Amino acid sequence: MPNRYTEDRDTLISFLDELNTVLQYEVPRFINNRMQSAYHGALEDLDQTKVIVSVVEKLKSDKHDNELKFYGLVGPQFHLKISVIEQVKERQQRYSSFPNVLKKLLELSAILLGSLSKIFPSIEALAEIVDLLASSISARKKLFN
Numbered sequence: 001m002p003n004r005y006t007e008d009r010d011t012l013i014s015f016l017d018e019l020n021t022v023l024q025y026e027v028p029r030f031i032n033n034r035m036q037s038a039y040h041g042a043l044e045d046l047d048q049t050k051v052i053v054s055v056v057e058k059l060k061s062d063k064h065d066n067e068l069k070f071y072g073l074v075g076p077q078f079h080l081k082i083s084v085i086e087q088v089k090e091r092q093q094r095y096s097s098f099p100n101v102l103k104k105l106l107e108l109s110a111i112l113l114g115s116l117s118k119i120f121p122s123i124e125a126l127a128e129i130v131d132l133l134a135s136s137i138s139a140r141k142k143l144f145n
Contacts, residue, residue, distance in 0.1 A: 008074035009059045011082055012116075016052050018089070019109050019130070022102075026092070027133060030099050046126055055120045064119055071115040081112060099137045106134035 023043060031039050046052070058064060068074040072081065085108045092101045113127035 003062050003065065005062065005065045005068065005074040008078050009062075009065075009068070011078075012068075012073060013056050013059050015082065015085070015109075015112065016056060019113075020052055022092075022105065022109075023130075026096065026102060027106075030102060030137060042129055046129070049122075049125075051122050051126055055116065055123050058120060067119045071118055073112075073115055073119075081108075084108060085112065103134055103137040106130050106137070110134055 028036065028039065065074060068078075072078055085105070088101065088105045088108055092105045095101050110127055110131040113123055113130055117124040117127050
């Protein structure tokens with residue numbers, strides 16, 4: 001029987017899946033050729049450690065609901081956070097060639113990942129990479145130019 005945070009946990013799982021897609025397909029368009037290998041190596045390393053898979057499995061249970069609530073990852077605080085991310089995601093889909101929109105999406109994602117890492121420390125490495133990418137995007141240049 002679903003509890004009152006099941007839908008929010010499912011939304012967090014979708015967020016992680018969609019972020020993974022953005023990292024796989026959108027971010028590489030803004031990385032110069034010299035850095036492509038390092039970038040894909042880092043993503044492959046995260047994939048091999050099953051960081052996202054591990055957190056997704058843990059989110060399928062209600063075991064961490066109190067912690068998720070404490071860090072604003074379920075309930076009204078989460079609804080605000082995810083609605084802001086959804087608005088930026090819609091803009092990113094419309095204006096995918098604009099690096100500043102992707103930058104904002106990554107910045108907001110890093111905030112949510114930072115909160116998640118307080119409960120699931122294994123996601124900290126992903127949070128750091130997303131934060132690094134967000135900090136590196138320039139409106140005029142490809143990453144790491």
